[in-house]
Amino acid sequence: MQFKGRDVISIRDFTKKEILHILDTAKYFDSGNYKEHMQGKIMASLFFEPSTRTQLSFGTAMKRLGGKVISVSDPSTTSVAKGETLFDTISMVDRYADIIVMRHPVEGASRFAAEAAQKPVINGGDGANQHPTQTCLDLFTIQKAFGKIDGLKIGFVGDLKYGRTVHSLATALTHFKTEMMFVAPETLAMPKEYLDELDSKKIKYTVTEKIEDIINDVDVLYVTRIQKERFPDPMDYEKVKGVYIIKKKLLKNAKKTMRIMHPLPRVDEIAPEIDQTPHAIYFEQAGNGIPIRQALICLVSGVIE
Amino acid sequence: MKEFKISAIKEGTVIDHIPADQTFKVAQILRLGQYDDVLTVATNLKSGKMGKKGIVKIGGKFLTDKEVNKIALIAPSATVSIIKNYKVEGKQIVKIPDELDNIALCINPNCITNHTEMKTLFTVVGGKPVKARCHYCERCIDTSELEIK
Numbered sequence: 001m002q003f004k005g006r007d008v009i010s011i012r013d014f015t016k017k018e019i020l021h022i023l024d025t026a027k028y029f030d031s032g033n034y035k036e037h038m039q040g041k042i043m044a045s046l047f048f049e050p051s052t053r054t055q056l057s058f059g060t061a062m063k064r065l066g067g068k069v070i071s072v073s074d075p076s077t078t079s080v081a082k083g084e085t086l087f088d089t090i091s092m093v094d095r096y097a098d099i100i101v102m103r104h105p106v107e108g109a110s111r112f113a114a115e116a117a118q119k120p121v122i123n124g125g126d127g128a129n130q131h132p133t134q135t136c137l138d139l140f141t142i143q144k145a146f147g148k149i150d151g152l153k154i155g156f157v158g159d160l161k162y163g164r165t166v167h168s169l170a171t172a173l174t175h176f177k178t179e180m181m182f183v184a185p186e187t188l189a190m191p192k193e194y195l196d197e198l199d200s201k202k203i204k205y206t207v208t209e210k211i212e213d214i215i216n217d218v219d220v221l222y223v224t225r226i227q228k229e230r231f232p233d234p235m236d237y238e239k240v241k242g243v244y245i246i247k248k249k250l251l252k253n254a255k256k257t258m259r260i261m262h263p264l265p266r267v268d269e270i271a272p273e274i275d276q277t278p279h280a281i282y283f284e285q286a287g288n289g290i291p292i293r294q295a296l297i298c299l300v301s302g303v304i305e
Numbered sequence: 306m307k308e309f310k311i312s313a314i315k316e317g318t319v320i321d322h323i324p325a326d327q328t329f330k331v332a333q334i335l336r337l338g339q340y341d342d343v344l345t346v347a348t349n350l351k352s353g354k355m356g357k358k359g360i361v362k363i364g365g366k367f368l369t370d371k372e373v374n375k376i377a378l379i380a381p382s383a384t385v386s387i388i389k390n391y392k393v394e395g396k397q398i399v400k401i402p403d404e405l406d407n408i409a410l411c412i413n414p415n416c417i418t419n420h421t422e423m424k425t426l427f428t429v430v431g432g433k434p435v436k437a438r439c440h441y442c443e444r445c446i447d448t449s450e451l452e453i454k
Binding site for chain 1: 421440442445
């Protein structure tokens, strides 16, 4: 298994063995290891699109590893605003930093940046396409909560059409023996190409519009936000908003061990009354972004194997 | 109605068994609009197997593998014969390749390939109809929907 010098662009680029190795490495950091593996190294954090968790957690991860961070979080203050191409920006940053983390609104921009750069590039999200470090931390959260991923029933609810975290996680879960359940209104249903992929890999799944159909059966409920701006007709939004709000009442007969995840930010899809129940692990999930990103930074930098 | 035979070419390429509605597209992707040697483009010809078919005969030109790959995308049923001295000297296999290297445009308007001057690349993932995944935005697209470069 070779990680040194690799880019982290898409979860599709990694085998099951490699994904499990990333999770194992994250476990090492999660157990409180603060050794300064990245001392003397610099990470360029290029965020061409707003981000809270991803940018902060990458910065925290690098600093905990003893490294330094240079960053762009407002492209309007850079040469990009003067018309500099992405290729030129990356070629320049490649000479300043030892590792590059990038979020960009255009899909495939991270792959293109990785081809332009000699140093490892980590994708912090490219449009509606991929967010591989989120997927790794989602898998890590599931593994940490249950001690395994195989054998679990994982329900996805909300915007399954545009949600990149859902697509990437479902793709990653095809490496494992899970059953997936997709709950969404017809207008925001899981795209056919992902269901075709599950069919071709003989992964068991169900599709429904009613959360009640699955709520008592799932081990993990992965909730996503339904965004108003996704609906061309505001009436359609009004019809579905609030349909999938997770409240205590809904969980009455859910498994006691059932865990609720959310990539955050949430608006109102999970009622605050859930936060204090053992079901809620979404803040822990956000916290898991640190060890996962520490692991990926160290692995691709070659400072640990 | 009297039927006329399409005249033979001495040297060049004959692309036969093109679905009738794709005949002019084949000529277009081979950029034959300004071609200055013998060129025959015929369509809606009777075909036992296909009902109607098209045929393109290009005098003095042999196709590159890349050109044959382009034809495979829009007319997988086509046959490509190499003609030398009025005889068929060989056939080129019309098969969608495993990778489409800079021969088609991505249909996703938010794909980086539509925002930057760069090459495109697709990996053919199979299926019916045949689908290909963009190397950059990872969108899975029916090859018949791809616009040829």
